[in-house]
Amino acid sequence: MASNTTVKCPAPMKATSDGAFQGDNPLDYALPLVMLQICLVAVLSRVLAYLLRPLRQPRVIAEIVGGVLLGPSALGRNHTYLQALFPPRSLTVLDTLANLGLLFFLFLVGLELDPRSLKSTGKKALSIALSGISVPFILGIGTSYVLRGTISQGVSQGPFLVFMGVALSITAFPVLARILAELKLLTTTVGQIAMSAAAVNDVAAWILLALAIALSGKDSSPLVSLWVFLCGSCFVILCIFVAPPIFKWMARRCPEGEPVNEIYVCGTLVAVLAAGFVTDSIGIHALFGAFVLGVLVPKEGPFAGALVEKVEDLVSGLFLPLYFVSSGLKTNVATIQGAQSWGLLVLVIFTACFGKIVGTVVVSMLYKVPFKEAVTLGFLMNTKGLVELIVLNIGRDRGVLNDQTFAIMVLMALFTTFMTTPLVISVYKPAQMATSQYKNRTIKRKDTSSQLRILTCFQSTRNVPTLINLMEASRGIGKREGLRVYAMHLMELSERSSAILMVHKARKNGMPFWNKWQDSDPNQIVVAFEAFQHLSQVSIRPTTAISAMSSMHEDICSSAEKKRVAMIILPFHKHQRLDGHLETTRADLRHVNRRVLEHAPCSVGILVDRGLGGTSHVSASNVEYTVAVFFFGGNDDREALSYGARMAEHPGINLNVVQFTTDHKVAGETVRLDINDQDRPEARSEDEEFLAEVKEKVSNDSSIKFEEKMIKDAQETIDVIRSYSRCNLFLVGRMPEGQLVAAFNRRRECPELGPVGNLLISPDFSTTASVLVVQQYRSQLPLESLNSLKEHDTTEGEYDSQ
Numbered sequence: 001m002a003s004n005t006t007v008k009c010p011a012p013m014k015a016t017s018d019g020a021f022q023g024d025n026p027l028d029y030a031l032p033l034v035m036l037q038i039c040l041v042a043v044l045s046r047v048l049a050y051l052l053r054p055l056r057q058p059r060v061i062a063e064i065v066g067g068v069l070l071g072p073s074a075l076g077r078n079h080t081y082l083q084a085l086f087p088p089r090s091l092t093v094l095d096t097l098a099n100l101g102l103l104f105f106l107f108l109v110g111l112e113l114d115p116r117s118l119k120s121t122g123k124k125a126l127s128i129a130l131s132g133i134s135v136p137f138i139l140g141i142g143t144s145y146v147l148r149g150t151i152s153q154g155v156s157q158g159p160f161l162v163f164m165g166v167a168l169s170i171t172a173f174p175v176l177a178r179i180l181a182e183l184k185l186l187t188t189t190v191g192q193i194a195m196s197a198a199a200v201n202d203v204a205a206w207i208l209l210a211l212a213i214a215l216s217g218k219d220s221s222p223l224v225s226l227w228v229f230l231c232g233s234c235f236v237i238l239c240i241f242v243a244p245p246i247f248k249w250m251a252r253r254c255p256e257g258e259p260v261n262e263i264y265v266c267g268t269l270v271a272v273l274a275a276g277f278v279t280d281s282i283g284i285h286a287l288f289g290a291f292v293l294g295v296l297v298p299k300e301g302p303f304a305g306a307l308v309e310k311v312e313d314l315v316s317g318l319f320l321p322l323y324f325v326s327s328g329l330k331t332n333v334a335t336i337q338g339a340q341s342w343g344l345l346v347l348v349i350f351t352a353c354f355g356k357i358v359g360t361v362v363v364s365m366l367y368k369v370p371f372k373e374a375v376t377l378g379f380l381m382n383t384k385g386l387v388e389l390i391v392l393n394i395g396r397d398r399g400v401l402n403d404q405t406f407a408i409m410v411l412m413a414l415f416t417t418f419m420t421t422p423l424v425i426s427v428y429k430p431a432q433m434a435t436s437q438y439k440n441r442t443i444k445r446k447d448t449s450s451q452l453r454i455l456t457c458f459q460s461t462r463n464v465p466t467l468i469n470l471m472e473a474s475r476g477i478g479k480r481e482g483l484r485v486y487a488m489h490l491m492e493l494s495e496r497s498s499a500i501l502m503v504h505k506a507r508k509n510g511m512p513f514w515n516k517w518q519d520s521d522p523n524q525i526v527v528a529f530e531a532f533q534h535l536s537q538v539s540i541r542p543t544t545a546i547s548a549m550s551s552m553h554e555d556i557c558s559s560a561e562k563k564r565v566a567m568i569i570l571p572f573h574k575h576q577r578l579d580g581h582l583e584t585t586r587a588d589l590r591h592v593n594r595r596v597l598e599h600a601p602c603s604v605g606i607l608v609d610r611g612l613g614g615t616s617h618v619s620a621s622n623v624e625y626t627v628a629v630f631f632f633g634g635n636d637d638r639e640a641l642s643y644g645a646r647m648a649e650h651p652g653i654n655l656n657v658v659q660f661t662t663d664h665k666v667a668g669e670t671v672r673l674d675i676n677d678q679d680r681p682e683a684r685s686e687d688e689e690f691l692a693e694v695k696e697k698v699s700n701d702s703s704i705k706f707e708e709k710m711i712k713d714a715q716e717t718i719d720v721i722r723s724y725s726r727c728n729l730f731l732v733g734r735m736p737e738g739q740l741v742a743a744f745n746r747r748r749e750c751p752e753l754g755p756v757g758n759l760l761i762s763p764d765f766s767t768t769a770s771v772l773v774v775q776q777y778r779s780q781l782p783l784e785s786l787n788s789l790k791e792h793d794t795t796e797g798e799y800d801s802q
Helices: 031-056 059-072 079-085 088-112 114-117 124-148 156-167 173-184 189-215 223-252 262-282 284-294 302-330 337-364 372-380 386-397 404-416 420-427 460-475 498-507 524-535 549-562 587-599 634-650 664-670 677-697 714-722 751-761 783-786
Strands: 452-460 483-492 539-547 567-571 574-576 581-584 605-610 625-631 652-662 704-711 729-733 770-773
Touching: 031 059, 031 088, 031 302, 059 302, 059 404, 088 173, 088 262, 088 284, 088 302, 088 386, 124 156, 124 189, 124 337, 124 372, 156 189, 156 386, 173 189, 173 372, 173 386, 189 223, 189 284, 189 372, 189 386, 189 625, 223 262, 223 284, 223 302, 262 284, 262 302, 262 372, 302 386, 302 404, 302 483, 337 372, 337 729, 372 420, 386 404, 386 587, 420 539, 452 460, 452 549, 460 483, 460 524, 460 567, 460 605, 460 770, 483 549, 498 524, 524 539, 539 549, 539 677, 549 587, 567 587, 587 605, 587 751, 605 751, 625 634, 634 652, 634 677, 634 729, 634 770, 652 714, 704 714, 714 751, 751 770, 751 783
Parallel strands: 452 483, 452 567, 483 539, 567 605, 625 652, 625 729, 652 704, 729 770
Antiparallel strands: 574 581, 605 770
């Protein structure tokens, strides 16, 4: 007998409420509810990312875990919470926003993938990629038969086999790139092979996913699936021929340094939506269209960067986490019940890991990759991520994966990605390189005619003119190989996806890759250094270092060691304002400088930039600088004077050396001695020998002027230093030695600059001269020098004397 019972469908949600004072519950309306959902998701994912940071896990792990926690596996067990914050009738709006965010995020992923890198993929990387796809794909098909016989009975065989194969064979290219960057492996052999293989794997996974979607349509006819696949292929071919010329035309009309026209950005974003509409109409999901357009956008010039800048923060920060929540609401770990289900979870994890790792290791060893590196490659290629979730969600939405299989596969993706970083760290440790032995770790050396190598670091274009003018001053007598400069652009590796786009711009990352001129990017910085190299007799190698600020010092020190440089020149963490005062640029740059001073394999200089030579390169014939060196004594002062003597070889530079000595008649009354007396005779004899040697070498050089000042107290010392305030550059030691320096007040604004450096940056000291504070390399820094790097900041920047 037929039932006359009618089912009342819930009314669709209205967009906005009239407010709580009008008696409306905001959570019953779509807009206020989705705003609350976004806030909840964003906060939870950021908190989890912060908690997982010590484990060096990629943010995608925190976002997947956050989605699972908000779903029925954890908080969703409370039905009151689930009905209030994620009621079933709100899920359509949530899924729509999540997929819109995912659409633009996949466009960004496409922007990160350079098709030209696929063309240059070597045979080794290609073979590793193919084995890393084929072996787990075959094992995934085998596992699918086990699952169909147990928890996935009744599903369509063809689509299920393909979905399982794809899910197990995927390597997450964006996640892998971030892991490699954070572990500083991108320039190692392992990193280069892994990135090339992952790029090939990524493209192959999208092709296989398109095939799986085509097979999983509602119509079981193979002709329909073939038609879908052919139409999708035609769309891709059409885009390849039509899109690049249009994008290149746009890119040509966006010159470097100029803002990108808004109409081009808007037109591209509309094209992304249109491409998504076409591929969704064909039946292969809207994401494909967005991804294909992203791949075809030219990577050079400001156009790609402008697109990333306009899209990524809103998409990655707010909308994309909604996709992880959408997945989490479909993931119910409680459906994995009984020994059979947990056994199947172990089977799936084992199959995924075994296929990827063994397949990669075997082929790597056939190409004579060392065993440790081959195993590391296997672990890296086993990384899963967002693309894995996309595959699983599409499979679930199309009825290919049921709730239990979906939960098992999500946990597999979490486990395999989570274990990547710890396993790689335990197996492969290239950062612990044997210290390379090289002699010239300082400017001061016996053979002054040997090549001088300097690593200069800068964070923005603001520092470039001064650095170039400093290089011009440092080139000495001008032999072609007399000076080699490695110019390192320090860029922070942030949580933003565009950091990986920077990896592509830098070609290689981690420990910085030293660009060859034919491979360099056509940006303002490289052009400036290239022009200087052509005009001067200095060999320059520009590079980009991309790293988290917490580990930036490792990049700088390892690069200095690798390139056997004699000095690292670091930018001061403050810049000069228009009124002449110094203002903090980045506080964390100060900590980078302190760590470099502590761990550097060579001498270090911190450059306080006050515009040496102005805002442009001063040609050799127009150089007219006065450099002042204040010599109190000690290793750092000897290094500063050695650098000054090198500069004085330049015909346009006059060097004033001021040696401070103490009037012993009054020293006992006015100066307090804080240094052990027993060390003084030896240090004094070294200083005297060094000064005598320098004076002998430059005795016939009229551009160098030596003055000896007999000083009674610290105040008189400061007065003498003030008298040289009209020079162009001060060269001072970081930790000079002697009675006078010991008398300076211990309160210092920037202890890493030492007592004299702090005087020269004091607001009370009026000068337009730049300052280079020098620390000479020693295998073990003195305790006083190390302690000064650990001093706390003072609340006032005044420099007092007593």
